[in-house]
Amino acid sequence: MSNTVQVIVNIPARSLDKPFSYTIPAHLANVQVGCRVLVPFGNRKVEGFIISLEPEKTEGLKSILEILDHVPWFDSNMLNTARWLSDYYLCSLSEAMRLFIPGQSGIKTQKAYQAPASVDFEQAAVLLSKKPAEFRTLLTYIYEHGPVTLTDLAKLTSDPAAMIKFFLQHKLIISADIVSKRGKASVTTIIDLAVSRETAAQIEQTLPKNKAAQRRLLNALLAAPGNLTTAQLRSLSITQDTVKKLAEQGLITTRQLPLFRNSYAGGCLQTPAVNLTPEQAYALGLIIPAINTGLHTSFLVHGVTGSGKTLVYIRAVAEARRLNRQAIVLVPEIALTSQIVARFKAAFGEDVVVMHSKLSVGERHDAWRRLQAGQAGIVIGARSALFAPAGQLGLIIIDEEHEFTYKQEETPRYHAREVALARARLAGAVVVLGSATPAVETYYKARQGDHVFIPMNQRVDNTPMPEVTVVDMRQELAQGRRSVISQALKDMLTEILARQEQAVILLNRRGYSTFVLCRECGHVLKCPHCDIALVYHASATVLRCHYCRERHTVPDICPVCSSRYIRYFGAGTQKVEEALAAAFPAARIIRMDQDTTGGKMAHDKILSAFAAGTYDILLGTQMVAKGHDIPNVTAVGIISADTALNLPDFRAAEKTFALLTQAAGRAGRGKKSGRVVMQTYNPEHYAIIAGAGHNYQAFYQHEITFRRQLHYPPYANLVKITVHGADEITVHRNANQLAADLTQAPGLADAAVIGPFPASVNKIKDIFRVNILIKTQELPTVAKQLAGLGLASRRDIIVDIDPINVL
Numbered sequence: 001m002s003n004t005v006q007v008i009v010n011i012p013a014r015s016l017d018k019p020f021s022y023t024i025p026a027h028l029a030n031v032q033v034g035c036r037v038l039v040p041f042g043n044r045k046v047e048g049f050i051i052s053l054e055p056e057k058t059e060g061l062k063s064i065l066e067i068l069d070h071v072p073w074f075d076s077n078m079l080n081t082a083r084w085l086s087d088y089y090l091c092s093l094s095e096a097m098r099l100f101i102p103g104q105s106g107i108k109t110q111k112a113y114q115a116p117a118s119v120d121f122e123q124a125a126v127l128l129s130k131k132p133a134e135f136r137t138l139l140t141y142i143y144e145h146g147p148v149t150l151t152d153l154a155k156l157t158s159d160p161a162a163m164i165k166f167f168l169q170h171k172l173i174i175s176a177d178i179v180s181k182r183g184k185a186s187v188t189t190i191i192d193l194a195v196s197r198e199t200a201a202q203i204e205q206t207l208p209k210n211k212a213a214q215r216r217l218l219n220a221l222l223a224a225p226g227n228l229t230t231a232q233l234r235s236l237s238i239t240q241d242t243v244k245k246l247a248e249q250g251l252i253t254t255r256q257l258p259l260f261r262n263s264y265a266g267g268c269l270q271t272p273a274v275n276l277t278p279e280q281a282y283a284l285g286l287i288i289p290a291i292n293t294g295l296h297t298s299f300l301v302h303g304v305t306g307s308g309k310t311l312v313y314i315r316a317v318a319e320a321r322r323l324n325r326q327a328i329v330l331v332p333e334i335a336l337t338s339q340i341v342a343r344f345k346a347a348f349g350e351d352v353v354v355m356h357s358k359l360s361v362g363e364r365h366d367a368w369r370r371l372q373a374g375q376a377g378i379v380i381g382a383r384s385a386l387f388a389p390a391g392q393l394g395l396i397i398i399d400e401e402h403e404f405t406y407k408q409e410e411t412p413r414y415h416a417r418e419v420a421l422a423r424a425r426l427a428g429a430v431v432v433l434g435s436a437t438p439a440v441e442t443y444y445k446a447r448q449g450d451h452v453f454i455p456m457n458q459r460v461d462n463t464p465m466p467e468v469t470v471v472d473m474r475q476e477l478a479q480g481r482r483s484v485i486s487q488a489l490k491d492m493l494t495e496i497l498a499r500q501e502q503a504v505i506l507l508n509r510r511g512y513s514t515f516v517l518c519r520e521c522g523h524v525l526k527c528p529h530c531d532i533a534l535v536y537h538a539s540a541t542v543l544r545c546h547y548c549r550e551r552h553t554v555p556d557i558c559p560v561c562s563s564r565y566i567r568y569f570g571a572g573t574q575k576v577e578e579a580l581a582a583a584f585p586a587a588r589i590i591r592m593d594q595d596t597t598g599g600k601m602a603h604d605k606i607l608s609a610f611a612a613g614t615y616d617i618l619l620g621t622q623m624v625a626k627g628h629d630i631p632n633v634t635a636v637g638i639i640s641a642d643t644a645l646n647l648p649d650f651r652a653a654e655k656t657f658a659l660l661t662q663a664a665g666r667a668g669r670g671k672k673s674g675r676v677v678m679q680t681y682n683p684e685h686y687a688i689i690a691g692a693g694h695n696y697q698a699f700y701q702h703e704i705t706f707r708r709q710l711h712y713p714p715y716a717n718l719v720k721i722t723v724h725g726a727d728e729i730t731v732h733r734n735a736n737q738l739a740a741d742l743t744q745a746p747g748l749a750d751a752a753v754i755g756p757f758p759a760s761v762n763k764i765k766d767i768f769r770v771n772i773l774i775k776t777q778e779l780p781t782v783a784k785q786l787a788g789l790g791l792a793s794r795r796d797i798i799v800d801i802d803p804i805n806v807l
């Protein structure tokens with residue numbers, strides 16, 4: 001029997017990134033690895049996670065105060081995944097473990113005040129004699145009711161803080177933490193008769209008149225076929241007090257049942273039995289046996305838009321469930337993917353737990369307890385669902401695996417795909433990655449044999465892919481048309497509106513203010529050394545390369561065609577909406593972008609209204625391009641296909657290609673065929689040509705060559721180091737020093753250190769940010785070196801392994 005445990009305290013401070021030892025008091029002897037506990041830490045009580053039991057007994061240790069879980073919250077798979085995460089992403093183990101807890105902590109700590117162990121009443125009386133009477137009242141209250149919080153005290157007097165300060169100063173009170181468990185399982189009380197119905201009826205008769213409530217309760221129980229819940233009693237205005245009185249007399253019994261909150265009562269669809277398409281059958285023919293082996297395998301399902309990937313996921317999950325194993329289904333953003341959630345709900349009902357950002361911490365806890373207890377088998381949600389306590393994990397699905405929302409942009413800066421692969425490897429689980437436009441890194445890995453590759457090249461029912469027209473906006477200008485809506489787009493919309501079909505218009509606005517484009521010839525100013533668009537810094541009106549620091553002034557005329565139409569930064573959604581309204585006064589247009597969608601569920605509402613046919617045209621940014629499956633959408637217009645191309649980002653072409661393909665994929669998914677108009681200043685760019693031709697292969701061939709030549713991922717790993725601080729000069733000095741140190745560091749000899757350069761948004765809330773980029777083929781060595789330099793524990797530094805945003 002072990003007497004000592006190693007505990008990771010749930011405090012995200014980097015300086016505490018090591019386990020602390022505690023002893024186990026005799027009454028908590030059954031504590032296990034993976035349990036959350038309450039421990040004394042300094043003069044506080046904090047939550048801790050037990051990561052190991054030590055055989056040795058060590059003298060002089062503090063002991064654990066309380067066990068918060070009777071079943072360990074962390075199983076070995078979760079614990080090892082957290083360890084992997086902290087090693088790979090250079091975060092502390094507590095930062096990694098917090099990911100696995102709804103609300104990041106199982107306890108809530110409130111500061112409270114109470115009487116000290118001994119009080120010198122005489123001295124207290126002297127001190128208070130000079131003070132207003134309020135002081136005495138408050139102190140008496142604290143002595144009688146303590147520990148009490150400031151909030152409690154604020155109910156008694158308007159400004160308790162000053163008085164508390166005085167009491168603390170003179171040691172009349174001490175502060176103490178009130179620690180409460182979070183996400184307590186909500187319970188319902190069940191009330192039953194403890195005596196025979198005859199006895200109860202007799203007693204009811206003999207109760208005096210003033211016991212009306214007790215009589216009502218007995219009558220209610222006599223009338224009810226079985227028992228009653230407190231909620232039912234409330235409707236009869238029967239209080240807890242009455243229940244207590246009858247229970248004390250031994251007439252009734254009460255017991256508590258856990259009540260699981262389930263806030264997602266979404267409408268269930270009826271799924272008719274379908275025959276699998278040959279490609280779906282082929283995919284499942286590979287995936288299902290893999291699930292059966294119980295060994296880790298990963299698949300990449302590269303299925304064109306509308307090829308029926310969701311059904312493959314559902315059947316794979318059904319197989320995992322048949323084997324009594326659990327499944328995690330990740331979607332990029334729950335608010336934009338209600339259709340897939342509805343399909344899972346329809347197929348699996350209550351076995352599905354849906355995690356979305358609107359859930360309270362309590363609801364999350366309940367949901368996760370249901371998974372932990374095996375009462376639910378499937379969790380579907382955004383990247384955080386990956387950390388669900390699924391002890392029987394057999395399958396992880398990542399839909400739209402190329403989406404950048406899978407990367408967490410705060411510490412720990414993990415990518416859900418990588419963590420999923422690590423967790424599944426540790427659990428012997430299968431991973432299915434699905435996308436019409438896989439990330440270049442993922443596709444490369446599949447070609448290398450790291451993932452089993454499954455192509456799905458046909459749409460369901462062999463519906464043709466939509467026909468795409470590329471419009472050269474330079475030609476439009478040359479022909480005197482200045483509208484943001486080209487003639488071809490206008491013609492297409494006129495036709496489909498006349499047939500009462502619907503259209504989606506995508507305005508790809510991202511990055512518009514960061515680069516300079518010539519409207520006449522489409523030329524974008526690029527760095528001659530890095531082939532990346534120069535970033536426009538409005539504050540200094542200069543152009544800079546964020547990869548090699550080259551600087552240029554902004555030209556007044558285009559260096560290629562001498563046009564004065566350079567410095568074009570594009571149009572916003574509002575402007576496009578006005579142009580559409582002017583061209584189609586009768587059309588019902590709904591706009592969806594950051595400005596119109598305050599709450600997250602607003603997306604959902606807009607999409608459902610559009611799907612229901614309340615609107616003819618859905619106009620918006622990126623978010624209109626994704627995920628939805630609306631049969632009456634036959635036309636897609638892309639206002640500015642190439643804006644993302646000009647982002648000073650080596651993934652610019654990939655982002656553009658993915659967006660065009662996904663957007664085009666919204667058209668013609670039903671019986672009616674679809675059409676797409678893509679407006680661009682770069683019709684000869686490979687991402688545009690491949691996007692228009694639905695040709696992933698062509699895009700990939702081009703892209704991978706570029707990546708190989710310039711040593712970008714997948715041929716190297718990147719690490720982004722951000723130095724930040726309030727003082728610009730210090731930040732720059734520290735960054736320069738760090739870059740110099742890194743260049744000299746022995747373990748980084750083979751790595752390229754690039755920068756420092758100011759972040760593209762170089763000042764946020766008065767904090768300056770400067771980036772250093774490391775390109776390496778030896779990430780583990782570099783990571784070790786960075787950890788050795790103590791970077792991970794510096795407060796002014798953020799280390800981002802495999803950054804998605806390099807700006």
Ligand SMILES: Nc1ncnc2c1ncn2[C@@H]1O[C@H](COP(=O)(O)OP(=O)(O)OP(=O)(O)O)[C@@H](O)[C@H]1O
Binds near residue numbers: 303305
């Ligand atoms: N075997 C089948 N028989 C009939 N209809 C099917 C079949 N499989 C899928 N479908 C239907 O085909 C449509 C497209 O399927 P789904 O939405 O799964 O495509 P997808 O591959 O996920 O596309 P995207 O990548 O664009 O999201 C859906 O309406 C779906 O219900």
Ligand SMILES: [Zn+2]
Binds near residue numbers: 563
């Ligand atoms: Zn030009």
Ligand SMILES: [Zn+2]
Binds near residue numbers: 527529531547
């Ligand atoms: Zn450059």
